[in-house]
Structure formats: C-alpha cells, structure tokens
Amino acid sequence: MAYEYITTETQDGVAIITLNRPKALNALCAGLIAELGQALQSFDADAGIGCILITGSEKAFAAGADIKEMTDKTYQDVEAEDFITGDWEVLSKVRTPTIAAVSGFALGGGCEIAMMADMIVASDTAKFGQPEITIGTIPGSGGTQRLTRAVGKSLAMYMCLTGEFIDAETALRSGLVAKVVPTAELMEESLRIAKKIAGMSRPVARVCKEAVNVALETTLTEGVRFERRVFHATFAFDDRKEGMEAFAGKRKPEWNHR
Numbered sequence: 001m002a003y004e005y006i007t008t009e010t011q012d013g014v015a016i017i018t019l020n021r022p023k024a025l026n027a028l029c030a031g032l033i034a035e036l037g038q039a040l041q042s043f044d045a046d047a048g049i050g051c052i053l054i055t056g057s058e059k060a061f062a063a064g065a066d067i068k069e070m071t072d073k074t075y076q077d078v079e080a081e082d083f084i085t086g087d088w089e090v091l092s093k094v095r096t097p098t099i100a101a102v103s104g105f106a107l108g109g110g111c112e113i114a115m116m117a118d119m120i121v122a123s124d125t126a127k128f129g130q131p132e133i134t135i136g137t138i139p140g141s142g143g144t145q146r147l148t149r150a151v152g153k154s155l156a157m158y159m160c161l162t163g164e165f166i167d168a169e170t171a172l173r174s175g176l177v178a179k180v181v182p183t184a185e186l187m188e189e190s191l192r193i194a195k196k197i198a199g200m201s202r203p204v205a206r207v208c209k210e211a212v213n214v215a216l217e218t219t220l221t222e223g224v225r226f227e228r229r230v231f232h233a234t235f236a237f238d239d240r241k242e243g244m245e246a247f248a249g250k251r252k253p254e255w256n257h258r
C-alpha cells in the first residue's frame with residue numbers, strides 16, 4: 001500500500017508505522033491521520049502482526065495537529081464534520097499491543113497520539129507538551145484526560161495551562177513513558193520490546209492489554225473481577241496449556257495463537 005504521509009514495514013511480527021512529513025515536523029494533517037487510521041486498522045486485522053510500533057523522525061514524533069489546516073475553520077465547520085475525530089481514535093481502539101517510539105517533539109496532537117499507544121519509549125531528546133493554550137484552544141484528543149491519568153493533576157495542569165514542555169527524564173519520573181534510551185538506540189530498543197511482545201501468544205497479549213486498560217475505566221473491585229474472569233478465560237486457549245507444558249518441559253513454547 002502506497003501512502004503519502006507515512007511509511008510502513010513489517011519485521012518479525014511487528015508492524016512499523018513511521019510518520020513521514022518531515023518538513024512540517026510531522027504535523028498531523030487530515031491526510032496523515034486518515035492514512036494512520038487505515039494502516040492501523042489493516043495491521044490490527046492481520047493475524048501475522050503481534051505488535052504495532054509508531055514512530056516519527058529524530059527531530060519530531062509529531063509537532064501537533066496541522067495548525068495551518070485548522071486556522072480558517074469555524075465552530076460550525078468542526079462541529080458539522082466532527083473535526084478529524086474518527087481516524088484520530090483508531091489507535092486507542094486497536095486490540096493489538098502498540099508502542100510509540102518518541103524522539104524530539106511530541107506536542108499537542110502528537111503527545112495525544114503517543115499517549116493513545118499502550119506504552120511510550122522515549123529518546124533522551126524527547127519533549128512532551130500540550131501547547132494548545134498558546135494558540136487559543138485546548139487539547140482536543142484526550143490531552144486533558146490521558147495526560148492527567150498518566151502524570152497526575154499538578155503536572156498535567158502545569159503542562160496544559162502554561163504550554164511548557166517536559167523533557168524525557170521528567171516524563172519517565174512522572175510515569176508518562178516506560179523507558180528512556182539514548183536517541184541512537186531508540187529504534188533498536190523499541191523494536192526489541194515490540195518483537196518480544198509479538199513473540200507472545202497473540203490472543204493472550206490482546207486480553208492482557210484489555211485487562212490493563214480496564215484499570216483506567218473502572219473501580220478496583222470491578223477491575224479485579226474483570227481480571228479474574230479473563231484469567232479464567234485464558235484456560236480456554238490452546239496457548240495457555242502449551243505455555244505451562246513448555247515451562248514444565250524446560251523448552252520454549254510454540255504458540256499456535258489460539
């Protein structure tokens with residue numbers, strides 16, 4: 001599939017989507033978001049893919065929604081077309097585990113896209129921010145919600161109300177990212193993690209992801225109840241039996257992804 005604003009490739013069960021609009025620091029124009037949604041949906045439906053890795057360039061993961069594209073829109077326009085909502089949300093809905101490998105700027109919609117991934121691996125040059133307030137608006141794709149859940153109220157308020165960026169170390173300390181690595185090692189380490197996840201039983205990885213996500217949507221009692229039911233349900237998978245037999249037999253499991 002030929003895309004204009006992204007590139008895609010696959011490696012050992014991992015799909016790699018690279019945002020590729022370098023002159024605009026990967027600003028998320030409607031065409032890019034449509035292509036991202038399309039690529040995500042097609043990899044999510046591909047039984048051979050066990051993890052999806054999204055990345056940008058060394059200078060920018062993405063510097064936000066395309067401001068120039070938004071400038072002349074009116075309230076009536078954005079309300080009528082439910083402005084860019086559909087494809088923006090695909091990443092938060094795919095069942096395949098996802099990783100955002102972030103170097104450089106992850107701002108506004110760029111930070112929001114990264115936060116929709118299941119985890120963020122950041123280079124030591126990464127900068128995260130929600131600077132929408134500096135252009136007279138507020139985060140529109142989960143920035144006030146996912147950021148607050150990830151880093152807590154005070155840091156989220158600071159970022160959303162001042163528009164100032166945080167560096168990779170602050171992002172790590174606050175729980176926004178899973179890991180920080182030197183820029184030169186970002187893809188190698190992100191791919192290592194992605195391939196490890198892709199090497200697990202795919203249905204088990206899918207329900208594991210679903211259970212972790214439930215933690216953000218429900219009470220502890222309900223979450224633990226959901227987890228218990230899903231844990232029981234893993235005993236219906238061939239791969240659960242294979243995994244335990246392989247452990248006892250001191251061999252590597254051979255998943256059939258069922």
Ligand code: DAK
Nearest residue numbers: 024025027063064065066067068085088108109131140141
């Ligand atoms: N949009 C359009 N173009 C952008 C851009 C952006 N967000 N960010 C950078 N560019 C362009 C610049 O205009 C420049 O283009 P030319 O002038 O060369 O044509 C080129 O990329 C290089 O940028 P700079 O020359 O500015 O590079 P610097 O290194 O000096 O500065 C910077 C880098 C990232 C600090 C700066 O470019 C910057 O402040 N960019 C804007 C950051 C920002 O405010 N981002 C938030 C945008 S608002 C929604 C979903 C999401 C959203 C809304 C709704 N729904 C689902 C409803 C999201 C909104 C946003 O993200």
